Amino acid sequence: MPDLARPILNGFADSIGNTPLIKIESLSAATGCDILGKAEFMNPGGSVKDRAALWMIQEAEKAGELRPGGTVVEGTAGNTGIGIAHVCNSRGYDCVIYMPDNQSTEKVNLLRTLGADVRVVPTVPYRDEANFQKQAGRYSEGLNNAIWANQFDNVANRLAHIETTGPEIWSQTDGKVDAFTCAVGTGGTLAGVSRYLKSQNPDVKIVLADPMGSALYNWVTTGEASMTPGPSITEGIGNSRVTENLAGTKIDDAVQVSDQEMVDLVYSLLRHDGWFLGSSSGINLGAAVKLAKQLGPGHTIVTILCDDGTKYQSRLFNPDFLAEQDLVIPA
Secondary structure, eight states: OOOTTOOOOOHHHHTSSOOOEEEOHHHHHHHSSEEEEEEGGGSTTSBTHHHHHHHHHHHHHHTTSSOTTOEEEEEOSSHHHHHHHHHHHHHTOEEEEEEETTSOHHHHHHHHHTTOEEEEEOOOOTTSTTSHHHHHHHHHHTSSSEEEOOTTTOTHHHHHIIIIIHHHHHHHTTTOOOEEEEEOSSSHHHHHHHHHHHHHOTTSEEEEEEESSOSHHHHHHHSOOOOOSOOOSOSSOOOSSOOTTTTTOOOOEEEEEOHHHHHHHHHHIIIIIOOOBOHHHHHHHHHHHHHHHHHOTTOEEEEEEOBBGGGGTTTTTOHHHHHHTTOOOOO
16 A cells, blocks of 8 residues: 655655665566565656766755856766756756767657757767767866766765665665665666665675676676677666776676566566566666576565666667667567
């Protein structure tokens, strides 16, 4: 039953966080573990990135770097930009978003609907000076009363999860969590949750979930951030480098989830459980299933349901696009 006694929330910022933790019934039954998803798609901006967006802006305000009427600039694959645009609207800031051209059109259109100045640029590696993040940083330097949110290396990102996501998971499981897994883009979610859960119980297993075409699986398992074969169709996760948010994080292991495994899982959950989830959620749940098989029945495994599937209809839920990528929709 829903909690009918929830207090009245004060505006947009107060609506971020305190998302439900939901047992994924089919995956739990199949593995004998409680596989629990943190329903971050229920944040007001529709994703886990609302938390980082709010914290980065709040910390800039506290430091006096962002004043009324200012501008927030960011390079993003979409969800952080969407969160920033919402927070900027609620606080009276302008918003400029640099975005690589390999992202879904739904994200670009949504950002423009929210009033962001969206600049779609060619997709190039981080080492290239034309990379979308570096372009955002340079543009912000020429503005007065502006910040570059710099989500990858701004540790206010992981602070959001130290102060909110981690404590919520601990409270919602009554401290009975055996493992936490999620994919990494900026590293903020995994880093923040790891720091909090490990502070409560050092034996909680932290596992990085990685798509193909990323260097982080190898970084965790071998110590060298070398790329695995790819690319992946997933958006906003995987990385070629270790960010400031991720650096120093206690991570016990890593697992890889292929695009086909992700597609199989996302479509199965849609048809049999009713969940309409995005690709990063599919990677996370795929990692949770692999982890459950490693640990054996009777364990509680938590992951992040980053966002829903509405922003991926032109890619993940487009049969023609999947066929071009040699991916098969399960029967």
